[in-house]
Every structure is written in structure tokens, then in C-alpha cells.
Amino acid sequence: MELDERKKKILNAIIRNYQETGEPVGSRTISKYSDLQLSSATIRNEMSDLEEMGLIVQPHTSAGRIPTDRGYRLYVDHMLETTDREAGRQELAQTSDFLIDRMDRMEQVLKQMAKVLALNTNYASMISAPRYNRNKLKFIQLSRVEERKLLAVVVVEGNLIKNTIFEVEEQLKEEDILSLNLLLNTNLNGLTIEEINLGIITKLKEQAGGHVEVVGKVLDAVAEAIRSDDEDLQIYTSGATNIFRYPELSDSSKAREIIQVFEEKKQLTNLLTDQLGAEGQQGIQVYIGNETPVQSMKDCSVVTATYDLGDGLQGTIGIVGPKRMDYEKVVSALQTVMGQLDTMFKKEE
Amino acid sequence: MELDERKKKILNAIIRNYQETGEPVGSRTISKYSDLQLSSATIRNEMSDLEEMGLIVQPHTSAGRIPTDRGYRLYVDHMLETTDREAGRQELAQTSDFLIDRMDRMEQVLKQMAKVLALNTNYASMISAPRYNRNKLKFIQLSRVEERKLLAVVVVEGNLIKNTIFEVEEQLKEEDILSLNLLLNTNLNGLTIEEINLGIITKLKEQAGGHVEVVGKVLDAVAEAIRSDDEDLQIYTSGATNIFRYPELSDSSKAREIIQVFEEKKQLTNLLTDQLGAEGQQGIQVYIGNETPVQSMKDCSVVTATYDLGDGLQGTIGIVGPKRMDYEKVVSALQTVMGQLDTMFKKEE
DNA sequence: GTTAGCACTCAACAAAAGGGAGTGCTAACA
């Protein structure tokens, strides 16, 4: 069967109505509130066809129709009008502009971004911090904290900072630390993590004078700092409790599952790293129902977007909501925030 | 009316039974399952008395009784047998011992501690990181990150680290930074935040040569670093979704309220800083129902404990659960974790 | 191809009925 223009309009009307009400929508409703002038009986025939095509479904006989996952998929792929949402975007942009001006640290910014997103959309939001293992080392600072304890501060492009405290056997003199600092910075600055290869490491150790052991430990510490960050990728979430707004998700067992994912954050990694690197339409990815890689979210839709701060500094923003979420609004919001992150980063450069 | 031994026993039996089942408990149940050999009729008379005394209440006529807040209060204050829970404590101790061995950073430890606590008790847990504003500055490190951007690393007793990046007007030479570092460290190290008064600040600025502005900014940065930590006190939570285990809390509006508090964390500050400094019985504090300072938790009980790592480095551990929580188990678990934190800290010293 | 009409289905709500757990009270018992 073919999906003609009229069927599309009807499907669209069903999705939009269901988006607002959360109730199955009947033929009479469509007949009354859509611009095509048709009687309910005609609509019924068309709906019957749409059902046969697997785009909508009845929860039970004598109920209205609701969209299926396939229905949503069609809608998202071919029917999204990314028309003027300017008003909303402006507002969101201003809110977050305002917030960004008042913060310095990446962490704070991302936290706030997540909050703004959740507040703005009434869905749950998540943001992964940019992964910086592809990034340039900007600065290493070694200093003594206690007798035999050193503090290594590692700063990379984008001003992400990592601290590690570690112990050394030998008791270093103040000037040793200074020269080690110099050595490390002259040799390592500007390099990506991958570029710090065995050759460089050997060279470093040669030049380190008697302090081979210390250099080794420092490099370990640097590696550790990066690895540990890679392991438990920083993820900031907000608005998980928004899911209670949607009756179809708020019965306690479903809600529990979803919120648990947000609380533990581990599983979110799957969502947030899935698309890293791949280039879709502006990096925006929509998972509907069972399409999501996280089983607990099978009753939700997830929209993610990859932001790129340059130099391979990538992270992901995501929104989780009911399948009947306002996809246009969500996509628009994500784009705004992506732009925001861009601007922010350019300011810092 | 007087609360004789028998009434106490009956109240105890009611509380324990209700703890397990979550259902109002009737006279027949007590008569059957408690060690006092009495008929249900006698129990009924006693229960009638207990109700008159405001310790138990009927949700409706012809239902069993459930404890009131006052009933719980009495139980917690006078009837808690902190008897041998050794089995459970051992287990908890081992679990967390194991976990602690594998971590270095305070943050990780506290996160894990929260997780272990939640897993062990099946309630929600929270831990505030030790506040260090009463603490000694151990070390300040100033270094250049970009042309006009400096990185200040502040380390305090207990090896808590704070980073701040800030801009300066003048372009500092390398040796200026070095001497500033020296200046800052010789003058500030070993002082508590409170001890850095105007006198010291003036003295610092005098000695700073031409770099008064920089010193000012550094001090601002230091203050900011501490203030900002104070503002959004680090709080680690776990097991918020455990509240879904308890039917009396898991209807969606209540659950939402409670989980929201855990998500936003701001309000948890009230719970976690309430008792700081005050010395109760080993610093353990029990809030039952309306007693809690957080309105959204009026249907819960909250148990908090203050841990002290020495040098005024204090933080708080807390458990949130239904009013019928197993207070003994919770108190015991909190004590174990407090001990654990102690040990861990001593290791680090 | 569209529409009016009609019989049919079924969730949702409400009222009615029965069961049962638990109570308070009274009277008898030790």
C-alpha cells in the first residue's frame, strides 16, 4: 500500500495530538481538528490502512490509535519540520548565555547546560564531558606536597585539569623538581596522548639525570590521570524526575528502571559514546523505543547530539523522554546548546 | 498512664512486625508471634492504651495498628538494642575494605562508600565530602597556563585539591611566578582559612613587589576556590531508587519529591550540615518523619552520622528510608562506615 | 471516493454484595 499525502497528514495529526494529550486519538478528533475537511468515517478508513501498514496501533478494540515505533521513525525521518522555533531557541540561548558568562570551569558549565536543557524541554537530559584522550597536553606541573609526596597537575587543551598525588622513594630537592618540570613541559607540551611514545619516554628518562624512577612515576601518573577519566567518563545529568510528568512512564517499576540508569550513569555511557566520531545530520541521532542500546529505556525515546570543540575534543548531549516527545523541540534545543558550547569554547581560545 | 514493661514489649513487637510487612499489625498477630503468652483480647486492651498514649494509631477502624512518629521516637531513644549485628557488620566492613584498597582518591572512596551503604541497607544513602574550611592550607601552586592565564592549585590538609584558572592583566615573567609562589607558600602555609586575615593580606601585598594586583587575584581565587566548594558542597548519593522498594513511598508523587531531592542535592545540605560540630551519641542523629529539616522527606526517616578525620575535617553520612526502617541496622552500618573512614584516613597519614 | 447510519466492542467508572480482618465491649473465669 502506498503512503499518499493524505495519509501522511493524518499520521502527522495523530502524532501531534498524541504528543499533547498522551491519550489514544480517535477518528472524530482528527476529523474536527485537522485542516483536511473529511468526515470521521473517511478518516477511519485511512486509519485502518495506516494500522495495516504498521504505523499506528490500537491499544485495545474501540480505542483510538497511537503511533508505533515505526510510525515515529517515519515521522522523525521524513516529516520533521525544523521550522521556526526561533522564539524558544532565543530564550534557551539567552538563558544559557547568561549562565555561561558566570562560570569558568567546564564542569560547572556542563552541569548548568544539563539543567537548562532539562528545564527547557521537561525531559531528562545528560551531557558527557569532552573526552580528551585525543588531545594536546598543554601543561604539566609537578610540586611537592609532603616529604615524599608529589602532586602532578595535568592540563590539556580546553583547560581540563587532572590532579594526582603520588609517592616517590627518593627525597627530591626543590631544584630537582624545578628542572623536572622544565624537562617535562619542554618535551611533552603540545603532544597528544598518543604521540607520547616509547621514543619520547626514553629520551625523557635519559635527560632526567638520576631521577629515572620519578619520571617513570610521573608518566604513570599522567597515564593514570587520563585513563581513570576515560574509565568513568564524566556524565552530568539533570531532570531525571521529569519522567514522572508522563503517565506512560511514571508507574513505579518503569520509573525506577529509568531513574536508576540516570543515577548510576554507567549505562548512559552506551548512549553517549555510541555515535562519537560518526557524522550524521549534524551528529544528531534519534533512538525510538527498542532502538535504544539501553534496555531499560525501551519505553522512551532518546535523542543525542555530538558536540565538537575542535581538536577532536568531542562529547555528547542527550535527551531522554517518552516516545511521544516533541522531537522538533528537542532537536532544536540540542542544536542551540551545541552552538552555545561552540561559542563558549571560541571565547576561551 | 504508665508505660510498663509489657507495653514496651508490645510496642516493640508492633514496630518490628510493621518493619517487615509494612502492613498494620493486629492483636492476634502479636499474641501469636511474641514471646509473651497472652490472648489477643489482652493485647487489644494494651494496644488501646498504647493508642491513647499516642504511640500507635489505627489507619482506620477495624484495621491493625501502626506506630506513630512518637512511637518511633520512643523506640529509637530507649529501646534500640545495639546488640550483635556482628555478622552484617563484618560483611559490610570487608566489602568496603576491599573497595578502599583499590582506590586512591577521596572522591572515589566516598562514592563507593555511598554505594556500599545503599546496597547493604536497601535504603538511600548520602555522604558529604569533608569540609575543609576549618582546615590548614598545605600548599599553593601558581603556574602559567596561557599568556595571561594562571592556574592556582590549592591543597589543604587531607590532600583535598582545588584548581582555579584566572586571567591577569600584566604578563608575568617566569621568575615572578616563582617568587610569588615562594611568597604565598611561606606566608600562607599551615594557616586555616580563618587565619588568613587582613593583616596577612596586607603584608603579602607589601612584599609582592609590583604584583599587588596579581596577589589580590590569587587570594580572590583562593577564596573563590574555597567558597565555591562551600557553596555546592560535594555530596555523593546512591540508591535513591531504593525508595521504590517501600510501597508507602513509591507512589509517583511522593517518589518524585524524594528522588528530586537526591538529584538536586542542594536540599541534602540541610540534612548533612545540621549536626556538624554538635556531639550527640557518637554523632548519630535520627530524624523521624516531620522532624527532618527537609519538607519533602516528611514521610521518611533520616539517620545521619558525623565522621571526623581529625583537624576538624568533618563530613556527614546519611541514610534515608521509610519511617519503618530498620534503625538498628542503619545505625550499625553507619558506625561501621565511620570506622572505615577513620582507618582509611589513618593509613593515609 | 465519501459519508451517514448502525451494531458492536471494550475500558472506565460506579454501585452493590460478600468476605474477612480487626476492633471494642461485656460477661465469665481464675
Next chain:
DNA sequence: TGTTAGCACTCCCTTTTGTTGAGTGCTAAC
């Protein structure tokens, strides 16, 4: 005087039974 058996009563909970109304599919007429 304290304890207990007995009994009437209350009221929640569950099941049953209608009743309503939204929505459908089908058919026949336009």
C-alpha cells in the same frame, strides 16, 4: 483484679454487575 472467650460491629478490599461513552468496522446510499 487481671485475663480471656464470645459476639456484634466496622470498614477495607475484592468481586460482581451494570451502565456509560468513546471509538470502531461494515454496509448502503449519495
